[in-house]
Amino acid sequence: MQFPWFRRRKHLSLEERENRRTTRSDGIRGILFVSGMVFLCFVAFVGLTLVLLPMLDLRTLERERDRKMQELEEARKEEKRSGQICNALESDPEFNEVIARDKGLAKPDEKVIRFPQQPAQTPTPAAPTTPRRD
Secondary structure, three states: OOOOOOOOOOOOOHHHHHHHHHHHHHHHHHHHHHHHHHHHHHHHHHHHHHHHHHHHHHHHHHHHHHHHHHHHHHHHHHHHHHHHHHHHHHHOHHHHHHHHHHOOOOOOOOOOOOOOOOOOOOOOOOOOOOOOOO
């Protein structure tokens, strides 16, 4: 008795067997090729994520560092210029006159006189008082 789902294999010729084998191996080769391509894409994605993105972040940080260094250099120049102006205000009476005239505090025929500043007197501390107890 034979079951309906069971079919007996026919005896195939060598040529038919070779054709089936090549068809099967071509399918397996195709699957391996597609699997390999997917794997290579995955490796490329991981490589880009692990290598190129940190390099881009590094370049961004280098640009920011260069910009901050330029700002620092400008601030140092401004500090030096402000120090020179401060020294000129303290020691050069002609500079004071020019500044006063620029701000409209002195007329062209007037002479600017600068009085030296007296040192600030520190008040002497008073003797501490104790509250009376009655």
